[in-house]
Each structure stands twice: as C-alpha cells, then as structure tokens.
Amino acid sequence: MIKIAIDAMGGDYAPKEQVEGAILAIKQIPDIECTLYGDEKEIKKYLTSDKRITIVQSDGVIDMGEKDPIRAIRSNRKSSMALALTSVRKGDNDGVVSSGATQALIAGAHILIGRMKTMRRTAIAPLIPTVDGRNIILIDSGANIEIKAEYMVQQAHYAHIYAKEILGIDHPKVGLINIGTEEGKGRELDQEVYTLLSQNTHLEFVGNVEPKQVLNPPCDILLSDGFTANIVMKTIEGTAKGMGKMLKQELKKGILGKLGLLFSMSNLKRFKKRMAADEIGGAMIYGLRGVVVKAQGASKKNGFYNAIRQTASIIRQEVPSKVEAVLEGEKND
C-alpha cells in the first residue's frame, strides 16, 4: 500500500475539497491509503467513508495569507502541514499532498523531511499546458532565488527522470529559458548553465528557449533559476487571466456577438478548463527525502484528487531513489 499524508486544512476551500478529493482518490486508486491531518470535527462533516482513510487531529493551520510563512511553519509543529510532513520523516507515510502556502511548504519540507544527500538545492516544478496538448515542466518555479549553475543542472536531472517516469516521455528534452536563442545570451549564470548542459552526456539539451515559445516550446523541460521561472509562471497566469477578461469584454459586444457567445459557450468553457492549472495536478518539490506535492491553493475536489494521483505515481515509480542513483553516477563521472 502507498501511504499518503493529506494536509486537510491548507488551501482556499479546505477542508471540504481536500476531504472530497481524498475520498475520490481512495475510490479510483486501489493501492493507496490516506491519512488526513486536520481538525477532526471539521473533516468529519465531509467524510462519507472511512475505508483506507484515517484522521489525525492537528492544532492550527498555516494560513494562506501568512505574512511570514516560513516562521509560521517553524513555530507551529502541530499544524496540519507540519504533522503531515513529519509523518513522512517518521516513515508513517510515503508522501504528502498540500494546498497550503507554497513558501511554508518548501521551508517545512526542508526542516521536517530534509534534503536528499546528492541534490544540493530543492526546486518546485509545476506543469504547464502547451498548445499541442502536452504538459511541460517549469523548474525552478520559486524554491531558490539565487543559485549556482551546477545545482540547476541537478534539478534538470530530476526533471528528466520525472518526465520519463511520470509524463511517459522516452527522451525528454531540456531547454534553458533565456532572452535569446543564441549561445552566449543572458546573464553569467545562464551562460554557465548553457555550457554545463552542452557538455552533459545524459541530458538532451536543445539550447536556449525564449518565452515567446512558452506555450509551445521545443522541449519538455524549461529550466531557469527560482526567481526567473517564478516570474515566467506568474506572467503566464497574469496574461491568461487578463486575456480572458478582454475576450469576455469583446465577445459580449453587439447582437450578433451575443448570439455567437451563446453558441460558443460550451467551447469557451472547455477552453477555460484547458487553461486551468487545476486540471493538471500539483507541483512537485524536487530534492527531498520524500515525495511532497503542492496542489493549487484554489484546488477544488478534482484538482486535489489529481494531485493525489500524481503523488501516488511518483511514489509507485520510486522517482526520488532513481534520481539519487543518477546523481551518484554523475558525481563519479
């Protein structure tokens, strides 16, 4: 049995959507067990079955709007997020799913689970939908603001194995996010990473990729530092939201327009769904001694279920120990 710890109290719609997502996961995925960390009384309002589901009472929650989320997770070891993370370190569970505050989850995972020996920096890796229906990995979307080139290459190795094992891509390609496609473009850091990736024999490197191609890139993994990739992720989100609003404003105009909008409604809904990150699942935190997946803060039942399913696959495929083996091999090269 794969054992998954659920932070039932983190997220905009917790614990309702988290509990319902877990029930759905139990129904759909036969080899998992879930432990829900949270307020037992609140959880029980939504819990319709206790088959392969256990509740562990927590004390407090790391608030989504927390001003200092890292301090919050440090000072509240009984919170649902802290208890869920600690359960993995203790060996009670194999992985954690949380919709709680990202920075608290990254910091908490560092403190309470710890980093893999071979990987020097963690990374957070959401999936981005592309025009041709693939999902690409965007790392590091915010774990390390300033980082060395060689640590970014380790993160690329992690993503490479993730892409193979979880996304089912036989020969994953890595692209470096940059302001131009030519070699020598970008900051010193980008030039160093470019050189290291070009020399690496395990990774297939396609070179620099400009974010003009962000929804249609010639690769499966888009790599940058935690500041830049976070800016890319948030710009995609902002542009998608802004364009959606502008589209709505324009489509409503005129009588013909209103009629057109009516006929197009179900297509537009499918378009909106396609853009919703919720449908894809969560963002994995790479480089830990356990599996930690961050589901969107605004996750509803299905989004949270997808994140649980993803977590179960990562554990089933033993992604972290495969990464450990590859990074050990690279060290000895």
Add this chain to the structure above:
Amino acid sequence: MIKIAIDAMGGDYAPKEQVEGAILAIKQIPDIECTLYGDEKEIKKYLTSDKRITIVQSDGVIDMGEKDPIRAIRSNRKSSMALALTSVRKGDNDGVVSSGATQALIAGAHILIGRMKTMRRTAIAPLIPTVDGRNIILIDSGANIEIKAEYMVQQAHYAHIYAKEILGIDHPKVGLINIGTEEGKGRELDQEVYTLLSQNTHLEFVGNVEPKQVLNPPCDILLSDGFTANIVMKTIEGTAKGMGKMLKQELKKGILGKLGLLFSMSNLKRFKKRMAADEIGGAMIYGLRGVVVKAQGASKKNGFYNAIRQTASIIRQEVPSKVEAVLEGEKND
C-alpha cells in the same frame, strides 16, 4: 518643424510599410518632416508624394536575423540604421524611428548618438495594453542584462516623465516586478531598488507587483532589470500567441460552435487587434542624447505610423531635456 529620421530598410516588411507609414504621418501630423534612409530605387516604388519627405541613399541593411547585430551596426556605418542614427548626432534630425533589430538599434544608438550625461544606463520601454484599456510602461525590456539599483531608479524617473508628458497621466505610479508583494521579496537587487524607491520623494512607489497582475497592474510603470523585464515581455507574447491558438482550436468544435464562431468573428478580430502591440506604437530607448523609437519588426503601415506619431510627441514635449533637469535635481538632493 520636427525632423524625423526614418530607417526605411529595417523590419520584416521594409521598405513598403515604412514608406507608407511615413506618408501617412506626413498627412496626419502637420509639424513634421521625414528623411527616409535606404535604397532610393526601392523606396521610390512606394513613395507617392515628396511633400516634406526626403530620401538619403544608404548602403546595406542590418538584417533582422543578424547573428551578431552589435557587430553588424559597428561595421556598417553606411547602413540605413547607422545613417539615420548619425543624422541625429549631427543635428540634422531630432529623432529616429526604426523597425530594425533591437539589439543593433540599442548598440548603434549608444555608439552613434551617445548617452545622456546624467543617466548611467539606457533602457528600452515598450507599452503593454491593460484589461482596463490603459497602456503601461515595461522597463527595462532588454537594454541592460545586469545593472545597479540606482541606475534602475534613474530609469524609473525617465518613465515617470514619459508617462506624464506622453501618456497624459498626472500622477504616474511605479511598481517593482517581483515574485511576491511583501517588502524583502526577491533578489538582493530587487530589495535594494525597493529601498531606494521607498525613500524617493519624487516618485510614487506602489511597492512590489507580481506578474499575476501584469495585464491589470496597480501602477503605470512596471520596473525591473533588462533580463527580467525582457522575460516578462516575451512570456506575455508567448502566452497570448499560445492562448490564441488554443482558443481557435476549441472554438471551431461542433456545429453550434462553428455557428458561434461565425457570429463572433468581428468581435474576435477586435480582440486580436487589441492584443496586437502594433496598435500601440513603438518602444522608446531611454537615456540617449536624442529620441530613438523602436517600432515592431513586423510593423505594418499603421504600426509604423503610430511609432512616428509617438516620436513626434516625445520631441514636441522635450522629454529628454525634462528628464535631464529632474536627474540633475536628484543629484543635488
């Protein structure tokens, strides 16, 4: 008379769209004269009038796909772009409009026109359309990859005056692009800029702005270094293009959908137009001893005309000397 140098050979559709754009500008703007730098024979194919328009023969063009655009502009001083820039240094013209390669234009402007004494780094400043129909300034979109905090503040001053004089905003607000809204977020550079802007008494600083709000920001100026703002600009472009394709894919589905699409066609066209940067005009290069505006490489007649109109306004409002005065004042504070 305001005298404008036109690089007639730079751009994807040169010289046709450049020449037609100039003719339109002469018709619409009574106080300008244009000098077209380029291949006289080619230009004459499209030139229907010589009223307030002169041609100066050039030799060669800085190609859009140039692998080393900076070298190209250095080594070809007779190219249309180089001649147009040089004419401003000589005092023959007050400003330049070019759709040529951005990096060549920035480098060429440095070499052939020169930097303002008071401003230590140039910046390139495109305008971005917002959800509520404003245009905001995104600086520095690619002139300086690595830069000091105090030079970024100088660029903010330039944008502040531009926003007042050209965009007609009485009290322009400055936001710092960052990965979180709280003070203390981001890299060391971002934290330094935050402190300097907070202490500045001339600029209205709204704090950090996440690119989640990039098409609807709580400010008129979005500030970052030349690497980050370039990444933001290209991510907006990539997301808009990608979403447009996905929207098209989805809207075509089903019979009702096809009917809806038909009725919505004119609204969709207006939406597309609204997203086209071409309609807004060009990106000004801040910090030079003259006015240089980069029109989109893919500019058609109207886009190029808009860039000429913008250039004329900048010259008419004497933006560079107003900036010079403010920066002198700041120095003495």
